[in-house]
Amino acid sequence: MATYIMLMKFLDPGLDSIQNASAGRAAGKKAAKALGITWKQQYLIMGEYDVITILDAPSDEVVAKFALMGMTGSLAITTMRAFTESEADKLIKELRPPD
Numbered sequence: 001m002a003t004y005i006m007l008m009k010f011l012d013p014g015l016d017s018i019q020n021a022s023a024g025r026a027a028g029k030k031a032a033k034a035l036g037i038t039w040k041q042q043y044l045i046m047g048e049y050d051v052i053t054i055l056d057a058p059s060d061e062v063v064a065k066f067a068l069m070g071m072t073g074s075l076a077i078t079t080m081r082a083f084t085e086s087e088a089d090k091l092i093k094e095l096r097p098p099d
Contacts, residue, residue: 001038001056003082004063008051008075017074024074028053031069035062051075054082 010018017024025042032039038056045052057063060081067079083091 001058002060003040003084004055004057005080005082006053006055006067006070007049007078007080008053008070009048010050011074011076028070032066035066037062037066049078 029039032055036058040054040056042051042053044050055063055066057066063079067077070077
């Protein structure tokens, strides 16, 4: 499975219901599991984004579906594919110099 990082920002509706954040997280974990996604960790963060979630998923398509399910107007979501050190080393090793 591949690793994905989701960066999230609370929008006004999400800020209005911040007291229900743990229920939203539980619903997210349930939805992830139903799609075959492993929810590794979620963090409340400071800076440009408010929340970061680390997931393992079987494909880009599955993560895209999961992200679309989370776009309820409470969060703006940016999703990125993350490569482990060994995956990055393999990609770099396979690079060919230009002809």
